[in-house]
Amino acid sequence: DVKVTQSSRYLVKRTGEKVFLECVQDMDHENMFWYRQDPGLGLRLIYFSYDVKMKEKGDIPEGYSVSREKKERFSLILESASTNQTSMYLCASRRDRDGTDTQYFGPGTRLTVL
Amino acid sequence: GDSVTQMEGPVTLSEEAFLTINCTYTATGYPSLFWYVQYPGEGLQLLLKATKADDKGSNKGFEATYRKETTSFHLEKGSVQVSDSAVYFCALSDLGNTGFQKLVFGTGTRLLVSP
Numbered sequence: 488d489v490k491v492t493q494s495s496r497y498l499v500k501r502t503g504e505k506v507f508l509e510c511v512q513d514m515d516h517e518n519m520f521w522y523r524q525d526p527g528l529g530l531r532l533i534y535f536s537y538d539v540k541m542k543e544k545g546d547i548p549e550g551y552s553v554s555r556e557k558k559e560r561f562s563l564i565l566e567s568a569s570t571n572q573t574s575m576y577l578c579a580s581r582r583d584r585d586g587t588d589t590q591y592f593g594p595g596t597r598l599t600v601l
Numbered sequence: 602g603d604s605v606t607q608m609e610g611p612v613t614l615s616e617e618a619f620l621t622i623n624c625t626y627t628a629t630g631y632p633s634l635f636w637y638v639q640y641p642g643e644g645l646q647l648l649l650k651a652t653k654a655d656d657k658g659s660n661k662g663f664e665a666t667y668r669k670e671t672t673s674f675h676l677e678k679g680s681v682q683v684s685d686s687a688v689y690f691c692a693l694s695d696l697g698n699t700g701f702q703k704l705v706f707g708t709g710t711r712l713l714v715s716p
Contacts, residue, residue, distance in 0.1 A: 528708060535701070543701065545703070587652050592645040592646065593644050594643055594644045
């Protein structure tokens with residue numbers, strides 16, 4: 488079974504702090520994704536990566552950056568956290584570029600920015 | 602761009618009731634369609650999918666048929682259980698302008714099943 492793990496289930500940070508969210512997948516998937524989930528808005532794509540050191544902006548990249556130095560790990564960085572970044576963050580991975588392939592999700596990190 | 606519209610929840614049902622969660626989409630091409638489910642405290646997992654018109658996806662008693670003429674992919678189950686209580690997301694694959702297929706999600710519909 489594919490396993491996608493995220494470094495924290497719950498995180499509380501202060502405004503202005505630099506925040507790192509880590510995601511690791513164990514199935515050698517090429518593609519990895521970061522979403523945020525907010526009530527009434529569903530899932531919105533922040534960034535994705537289709538290969539090591541490659542990244543593409545999603546629909547809402549402002550205020551975020553990412554890093555993919557190794558195939559299994561995809562990090563989301565909030566350079567200076569703000570209260571409007573309080574949300575649930577979900578990481579996902581997928582084997583192929585083909586959109587018919589299944590995306591596997593981690594359990595999520597609930598981030599609160601005070 | 603492509604988009605997905607789901608019925609608002611929560612949907613509240615008694616055990617063994619029939620379930621329908623409506624999903625319609627807007628797309629310029631012929632996307633693949635998906636239903637993902639999120640159980641309390643967990644990430645999303647694929648429930649079923651359909652990759653072309655008239656395909657029926659099915660899993661765990663749930664079904665959905667890809668209807669191109671009505672641009673719909675409604676989720677149905679004949680007899681729900683308490684364990685089906687979760688949030689259900691309809692999604693489509695969007696090729697976009699990068700040549701990379703991304704998922705576009707609806708807002709989710711919460712299902713609450715009581716004994």
